[in-house]
């Protein structure tokens with residue numbers, strides 16, 4: 001179900017770009033409505049399952065609920081005390097928002113980052129050296145190490161600059177009349193930002209088509225103003241930013257620390273992008289993975 005949902009979400013609707021062509025999307029509209037009904041049945045079953053579990057397991061201890069239970073159970077518990085706000089539809093919305101927002105974005109960033117590293121072995125070696133200098137060979141990389149691995153963070157930033165998972169961010173609607181770049185925007189207009197163009201603009205980035213993580217050295221996080229906004233900006237920006245950068249850092253860092261990563265042949269990894277709402281690779285990455293001899297003992301224990 002998740003795969004189908006992400007596929008439908010990723011298909012661009014021409015009517016969103018050129019509203020008078022909405023009718024070209026009629027078939028998609030029909031598919032989305034059919035899917036929404038199917039998805040409703042599955043989500044309702046999941047919700048009932050968790051309601052039953054809550055009844056059996058209780059859960060009056062408010063604090064441990066927040067820390068220990070799955071999110072859906074936390075929301076169902078809140079529904080008991082605030083039913084007018086935590087309606088079933090709101091809970092569905094929160095769960096779907098998290099599923100859609102979190103899964104493809106982080107996975108795609110990791111795939112682009114690994115592809116870039118394979119095509120730039122000198123960057124891969126520098127990242128490996130940073131990890132080995134900081135951690136050594138006696139233990140695995142941990143979350144607390146990430147703050148001490150600035151070059152790894154630069155690699156993630158440079159990947160998000162060149163291949164932002166949401167290249168047009170997410171459509172927003174102006175709640176009031178406003179002016180953007182000298183243009184009058186009436187209230188209720190759908191606004192889309194071509195983030196890819198901003199992050200790859202040669203007027204604001206030196207040599208933007210080159211993969212150069214060093215350009216982010218000395219920059220805290222990815223915060224260098226509006227020329228870099230892979231997680232959006234302002235109060236509706238991505239709430240998962242911290243989690244995403246940690247998961248991506250831990251995954252890419254651990255793979256780099258423990259394995260020799262190699263291309264499957266002598267050709268460069270194909271970096272062609274596929275059409276769609278998300279910036280996906282046209283050809284999925286294939287990679288040869290071999291445990292590093294110095295890490296063999298630890299890899300064996302995994």
Ligand code: HEM
Nearest residue numbers: 097101102105106109166170230231232236237238240244
């Ligand atoms: C590389 C990974 C990720 C990227 C690039 C990314 C990017 C974005 C962007 C561009 C937006 C829209 C911001 C806007 O409206 O202008 C967004 C929204 C959102 N993201 Fe992420 N995201 C990532 C990972 C995650 C993760 C891991 C989670 C959750 C665990 C998450 C949850 C959400 C949610 C719930 C929203 C909607 C927020 C709202 O509408 O107020 N994202 N994300």
